[in-house]
Amino acid sequence: MTLDDIAGIAHEPEGSPVGAVxxxxxxxxxxDxxxxxxxxxEWAGRGWLAIRYNLPYRRRRPKGPPSGSAKADQEGVVEAVELARGLTDGPVVAGGHSYGGRMTSVAxxxxxxVDVLALTSYPLHPPGKPERARTEHLPAIAVPTVFTHGTADPFGSPEEMRAALALVGAATEFVEITGARHDxxxxxxxxxxxAVDAALRLLG
Incomplete structure (x- = not known):
């Protein structure tokens, strides 16, 4: 497994990495x-090897929404974590933005x-549809989890997010970004x- 296999780009720290993200x-x-x-x-500046990568559906086509199975995208997350494990003896942090974070959280x-799960703008529900909450897997998460979320994000209000955090079966941190939307x-x-401060606090 190489960076090319996951369409990954590495941000290298100075010196040997503390761990991998x-x-x-x-x-x-x-x-990108x-x-x-x-x-x-930010992670590389703190001494970590940080890799940003494309999920399998994005490797197949450069634009458009997820296509194919969510299971395949979750397998893409597993591949990325396995690659990271081979590049460090230290902790491994995994996560992503919105859909990517959700796929990582399901995996x-x-x-x-992983040692910490780091989620930005977790898509708790489709905008305007709070009854369709994506929370069924959260109690099965057994690793410390950071949720970084904007107060104006239509995919979940701070109140809804805090209620979801309470379902996670491990320590959590909620990083509230005042005024920010989904981006x-x-x-x-x-x-x-x-976001990195919170993840490092959870790593202890």
Whole structure:
């Protein structure tokens, strides 16, 4: 398994890495999204090998929503984590933005071993449809989990997110980004730094 196999790009730290981080993209995006680049830069600056990668459906076609099976995308997450495990003796953090984070969280709930799960803009429900909450797998998550979320995200309000966090079967941190929408853009807050700070706190 190589970086090319997962369409991955590595951000290398100075010196030997503390551990490895693998992050993937949202439904309409790819590995080159500004948030993923910023997060990987932040992790690398803290001494970690950070890899941003494309899910299997995005490797097949450059644009458009997820196609094919969610199971295949979850298998793509497993491949990325296995690759990371081979590149470090340290901890492994896995996660992603929106759909990518959800696929990672399902893989972890199914038993994929990581040290911390790092989710940005978890898509708790489709906009305007709170009754369709994507929470059924959350109690099976047994690793510390960070949720970084904008207060204006239509995929879940802070109140809805906090209720979902309470379902997770391990320690959680909720990083609330005031005024941010689903892309987590903020003019006043350093979102990558806040997200990485929280993950490192959970690592202890």
């Amino acid at each position: 693998v992050l993937t993209h949202g439904a309409g995006g790819n590995r 999204g500004a948030l993923l680049v910023g997060l990987c830069d 972890v709930a199914d038993g994929l071993a 987590l853009g903020s003019k006043s807050l350093n979102v990558p730094a806040l």
